[in-house]
Structures are given as structure tokens and as C-alpha cells.
Amino acid sequence: MNIFLDDAPALVVVLPLLVAAIVAFIPSPRLAWFITIVTLVIHVLLSIELLTSFSSFGAIIYEFGNWPPPWGISFKLDGVNIGLQILFSAFVLIATIYARKIFLSEIEPEDSGKAYSLWLLAIGSLNGIILTNDIFNLFVFLEISALSSISLISLGAGTNRKALLAAFNYLIIGAIGATFYVIGVGFAYAMTGTLNMNDLIIQLTQYSEGQLAIFAGMSFMLIGLMVKSAVFPLHLWLPPAYSYAPSAVSTLFAALATKAILIFFVRILYEVFSIYNDYLILFLDYILLPLSLIAIFVGTIIAIYQDDIKKLLAYSSIAQIGYITLAFSIKDNSGVLAGFVHIFNHALIKGGLFMAVGYLAISLKDRVTLQSIEGYGQKFPITSYALLICGLSLIGLPLTNGFISKLYIFQALYINEMFLTIALVALSSALAVIYFWKIVEKLFFSSKGYKATSEDPAIYIPIWIIAISIIYFGIFSSSIVDFSSIASESLIKGGIN
Amino acid sequence: MVSGLFIIITSQNYIKKIVGLAIFQTSVFVFFVSLAKIIDGTAPILNSTNDVYSNPLPHVLILTAIVVGVATSALGLAIVLQIYKNYGSIEENEIKKVELKENN
Numbered sequence: 001m002n003i004f005l006d007d008a009p010a011l012v013v014v015l016p017l018l019v020a021a022i023v024a025f026i027p028s029p030r031l032a033w034f035i036t037i038v039t040l041v042i043h044v045l046l047s048i049e050l051l052t053s054f055s056s057f058g059a060i061i062y063e064f065g066n067w068p069p070p071w072g073i074s075f076k077l078d079g080v081n082i083g084l085q086i087l088f089s090a091f092v093l094i095a096t097i098y099a100r101k102i103f104l105s106e107i108e109p110e111d112s113g114k115a116y117s118l119w120l121l122a123i124g125s126l127n128g129i130i131l132t133n134d135i136f137n138l139f140v141f142l143e144i145s146a147l148s149s150i151s152l153i154s155l156g157a158g159t160n161r162k163a164l165l166a167a168f169n170y171l172i173i174g175a176i177g178a179t180f181y182v183i184g185v186g187f188a189y190a191m192t193g194t195l196n197m198n199d200l201i202i203q204l205t206q207y208s209e210g211q212l213a214i215f216a217g218m219s220f221m222l223i224g225l226m227v228k229s230a231v232f233p234l235h236l237w238l239p240p241a242y243s244y245a246p247s248a249v250s251t252l253f254a255a256l257a258t259k260a261i262l263i264f265f266v267r268i269l270y271e272v273f274s275i276y277n278d279y280l281i282l283f284l285d286y287i288l289l290p291l292s293l294i295a296i297f298v299g300t301i302i303a304i305y306q307d308d309i310k311k312l313l314a315y316s317s318i319a320q321i322g323y324i325t326l327a328f329s330i331k332d333n334s335g336v337l338a339g340f341v342h343i344f345n346h347a348l349i350k351g352g353l354f355m356a357v358g359y360l361a362i363s364l365k366d367r368v369t370l371q372s373i374e375g376y377g378q379k380f381p382i383t384s385y386a387l388l389i390c391g392l393s394l395i396g397l398p399l400t401n402g403f404i405s406k407l408y409i410f411q412a413l414y415i416n417e418m419f420l421t422i423a424l425v426a427l428s429s430a431l432a433v434i435y436f437w438k439i440v441e442k443l444f445f446s447s448k449g450y451k452a453t454s455e456d457p458a459i460y461i462p463i464w465i466i467a468i469s470i471i472y473f474g475i476f477s478s479s480i481v482d483f484s485s486i487a488s489e490s491l492i493k494g495g496i497n
Numbered sequence: 498m499v500s501g502l503f504i505i506i507t508s509q510n511y512i513k514k515i516v517g518l519a520i521f522q523t524s525v526f527v528f529f530v531s532l533a534k535i536i537d538g539t540a541p542i543l544n545s546t547n548d549v550y551s552n553p554l555p556h557v558l559i560l561t562a563i564v565v566g567v568a569t570s571a572l573g574l575a576i577v578l579q580i581y582k583n584y585g586s587i588e589e590n591e592i593k594k595v596e597l598k599e600n601n
Contacts, residue, residue, distance in 0.1 A: 136558055136561075139562070139565075140561060140565065143565040143568070143569070147568055147569065147572055150572060150576070151572065154576055154579065157579060157583065161583040161584070162596070164576055164579050164580045164583060165580065165592065165596075167576055168511065168573065168576045168577065168580065171569065171572065171573050171576065172505060172514055172515075172518060172573070175518050175522070175569050175573075176502070176505065176518070176521070178565075179521055179522050179525055182525055182529075182562060183498075183525055183528070186525070186528055186529050186532060186555075189532065189555070190532045195558075
């Protein structure tokens with residue numbers, strides 16, 4: 001047993017990837033789902049094991065094949081990603097429990113083995129993105145996750161053929177983003193001769209004056225990662241991809257895919273780039289901050305005009321990613337802390353919202369639009385109230401975890417005396433009320449007196465787990481804040497200071 | 498690099514877009530391989546006559562990247578095939594017309 005535990009950092013990535021190969025050949029949806037669940041339960045146990053060994057021994061660097069870091073590929077589990085690792089592991093388990101019924105109704109039964117296989121591939125590769133400490137290895141995981149998610153999105157073609165166009169657009173834009181990232185890696189490798197993140201930081205100090213090739217390389221890498229994490233204005237692939245994918249798939253990606261890449265994005269920014277303070281400040285203040293503010297407004301305003309609820313949520317994701325990058329663009333501990341808090345909270349909120357909307361989608365057997373859900377608050381009360389809780393949290397009502405995020409973002413802005421930005425963020429929160437209110441109005445205040453129908457516990461229990469955790473972390477926010485402060489401290493310290 | 502990117506952006510045909518993507522990726526691969534070249538360098542084989550050799554690591558990286566590129570193209574073409582089955586066209590402007598009609 002001990003041998004397995006020693007290799008836990010590798011196993012959390014390798015296990016889903018290996019099982020994916022087996023699941024692809026299983027024709028029975030039930031058995032495929034069961035194997036997936038067992039794998040993910042082991043995944044959660046391994047993550048807990050990682051947490052305990054992190055809390056007793058500190059950061060873990062796992063070297064593949066015992067090759068020492070500059071030569072071999074290594075994984076790093078430190079304060080930055082331990083929190084996300086736990087959240088990721090727990091969330092994918094809940095999402096998979098939820099996914100069974102959704103897959104049954106949205107995907108052909110004979111395809112479901114392959115669907116679970118792609119699902120596991122996406123999980124394994126996203127976990128790789130979270131853990132990897134090697135810039136080229138990241139590219140490989142980025143592409144595995146992109147290809148598996150594109151295939152999953154195109155499975156949505158069973159219900160709506162637009163899914164194919166969404167998948168194709170994502171493929172093209174995603175591949176351009178990934179190739180930009182590789183160009184950046186090429187420049188960085190040419191200058192430093194290393195691909196390992198820790199070694200890269202050390203090697204870059206010899207160019208502390210700053211070299212054009214390094215700045216070019218870093219810019220390519222950052223732009224590539226911004227495409228992948230859908231930072232405005234490179235977000236165009238995201239709304240169609242999330243809204244036409246099968247509901248379970250949008251849940252997984254809306255909650256976790258962009259977040260995993262954002263974690264790596266801030267690693268590059270704050271760990272590797274911290275030696276080039278001038279360039280970093282230039283990038284944060286004149287590029288990331290304005291783009292985040294525009295993203296918040298554009299995302300929110302487009303969301304207000306959407307009829308299709310999955311599209312509405314996808315545009316609201318653009319705005320929420322804007323909040324996260326806004327927090328990260330404040331170059332001090334409080335800002336980075338707020339960014340991490342919002343990553344955790346938004347993953348729960350958006351995951352919950354997409355789950356609830358996904359249930360409405362399979363019971364409607366059609367697109368979920370504002371018109372079609374009229375009165376569904378009475379018809380599906382259990383799901384609708386969970387949706388209400390997640391939505392209130394998205395707006396940032398007290399007692400929900402969304403409030404905690406907003407609180408920390410405002411606090412960080414206040415400490416740094418960015419009062420104009422505070423006003424803008426407050427305004428955008430008010431705008432977010434509009435689009436969410438439209439949903440609530442249709443759901444609950446309708447004259448169509450539907451009788452409550454019986455809902456499927458296999459679907460509403462996972463949704464309510466998320467909804468309850470949203471309230472729990474809204475009241476007892478200390479665990480999320482602790483993880484975030486560990487993350488922000490180790491990120492700021494991670495660079496050479 | 499730029500010509501590949503240009504094809505992706507300007508071309509209306511989905512297959513041409515994938516070709517553009519392949520050109521774009523291949524040129525990046527060549528860029529990587531060119532980094533490894535050392536003047537008078539040989540293959541990295543240990544023998545008594547040569548002690549100058551090219552860096553093999555970029556080649557290995559690109560081997561991985563080629564596999565990724567092939568997978569991307571294959572998946573892209575598979576999706577284009579499905580698009581053709583569903584829409585009867587692989588031209589972006591024609592599909593947009595169909596979409597517009599559907600929305601009205």
C-alpha cells in the first residue's frame with residue numbers, strides 16, 4: 001500500500017488516464033459509470049492522502065522515474081495547488097454521480113462507454129495541468145484536455161447540431177492558443193535550456209536585466225494561456241462550447257477547466273515573472289486589469305440579453321473569470337488571495353448552476369430558454385431552489401460563498417486604494433442581479449400553476465450537495481480562505497525575492 | 498507561421514482551416530528543431546571521434562508535439578465530416594446562412 005501512497009501525486013493523474021482506456025470498451029452505461037465512480041473515489045482518497053502529507057511535510061516535488069528536476073519531468077504539489085486539488089477531486093466525484101442520468105438521456109447508450117472514457121481523460125489531464133511543474137508537460141496536458149473536451153462537446157450534437165460548430169471553433173482557437181504557448185516555450189527553452197519551472201526561475205535570474213527573446217517568449221506563453229482560460233477578449237470559443245455541450249460536460253468544464261489553467265497562468269506570472277518587476281507591473285496594470293474590467297462588463301451585459309439560459313451562464317462565466325483575473329492583477333497578497341477565494345467559490349457556484357440547468361434541460365428535452373422554464377419553480381421545486389441558492393451566491397448575497405469572494409475582492413481593491421475599480425465592480429454586481437432576476441422571475445413568479453412533479457434523487461442530491469456547500473462555505477468561510485492564503489503566500493514567496 | 502495563421506483566419510472552408518492549422522503547427526516544430534542545431538554538431542551518439550553534438554531534447558519534444566498535432570487534425574477532420582453530414586456544407590458562410598434562417 002505504501003508504494004502506492006508514495007506515488008500518489010502521479011497516480012491522481014495516471015489513474016484516470018489508464019482507466020479511460022479500459023472504460024472506452026465497456027458497452028454497458030451502468031458498468032462504465034460504476035468503474036468511473038470507483039476510480040474517482042480512489043482519486044479522492046489519494047487527494048486526501050496528498051493533503052495529509054502536504055500538511056505534515058510541506059510541498060511535495062514528485063520526480064518521474066527519479067530523474068532529478070532539470071532533466072526529468074516533475075510534478076509539484078505546493079500551497080498554490082493543494083486547495084484546488086482537493087476541490088477538483090471532490091467536485092469531479094459529485095459531477096460524475098450527477099452525470100449518470102444526464103448521459104443516459106443526452107447520449108446514445110452505446111456511446112456512453114466512450115463518453116465516460118473521454119470524461120476520465122479530461123479529468124486526468126486537468127489534474128495534470130494543476131500539478132505539473134514542467135512547461136512543456138503542461139502543453140501536453142493542455143492538448144489532452146482540449147481534445148477530450150472537444151470530443152465531449154461534439155457529443156452534444158445528438159441534441160443540437162450547433163454543438164459541432166462550437167466544437168470546431170474551440171478546436172481551431174484552442175489549437176492556436178496552444179501553439180502560441182509552445183512558441184513561448186521554445187523561446188524560454190532557447191534562452192535558458194530548461195523546461196522545469198523551478199529551474200527556469202533560477203536560470204532566468206542571469207537575464208535579470210531583461211532580454212527581448214525572454215519577453216517575447218513570455219508574452220507568447222501568457223497569450224496562449226489566456227486563450228485557453230478564456231480571458232477577455234480571447235474568450236469567443238467559450239460561450240458556444242459551454243452552452244451546446246451535453247449538460248454534464250458543461251458542468252465539469254464551467255467549474256474546473258478554466259480554473260486549472262488560470263492557476264498555471266498566475267504561476268507563470270508571479271513565480272517565473274517576479275524577477276521582471278517592471279514588465280510584470282506593465283502587464284498587470286495596463287493589460288490584465290483593463291481587460292478584466294471590460295470582461296466583467298461585456299460578459300454581464302451580453303448575459304442580460306440572452307434568452308438561452310446555458311448561454312447566459314456561459315457569458316456570466318466570462319464576467320466571473322474577469323473578476324478572478326481582476327483580483328490577480330492586484331499585485332499584492334490581498335489581491336492574489338481574493339483571486340484564489342473566487343476561483344474556489346466560482347467553481348462551486350457555476351458547477352451548481354449548470355447542474356440545475358442541466359436537469360431542467362433533460363426534463364424539457366429542449367434548449368432551456370427563459371420562456372420554456374416558465375413556472376418550473378412549481379414543477380421542479382427541489383432543483384429550482386438549489387438553482388436559486390447558487391444564483392444568489394453568484395450575485396454575492398450574504399450567507400453564500402459568493403459574498404465572501406466579493407468581500408475579499410473589495411477588500412483587496414480598498415487596501416490598494418483603487419476606488420474607481422471598486423465602483424465599477426459594485427456596478428457590475430448590480431447588473432448581474434438583472435440577468436439572474438430574469439431567471440428567478442420566470443421560475444417562481446408565474447401564473448402557470450404547475451403541480452410539483454417527482455424529481456430524480458440521483459440528480460438532485462448532487463445538486464443539493466453543491467448548494468449546501470455554497471451556504472456552508474458562505475457561513476464558515478475559514479477553510480476556503482485558509483487554502484487561499486496558503487496559496488497566495490506560497491505563490492508570492494515562490495518567486496525569487 | 499504567419500501564412501498558416503493567415504489561412505486559418507481568412508479561409509471560409511473548414512478543411513482549409515485545418516490545413517492552415519497544420520502549417521502553423523509544423524512551422525513551430527521547425528522553429529524548435531532549429532534551436533537544437535549546433536554548427537558541426539552530429540547525432541548525440543557517444544564515440545571517440547565526435548564530441549560536438551546537437552541537442553536531442555527539442556527533437557524529442559517535437560516528437561510529442563507532432564503526435565498532438567496529428568490528433569488535433571484527425572479530430573478536426575472528424576468533426577468536419579459530422580458538420581458535412583448535418584449541414585450539407587463545409588463552407589463557413591453557407592453554414593452561417595443556414596443558422597440565420599433557423600433563428601428567424
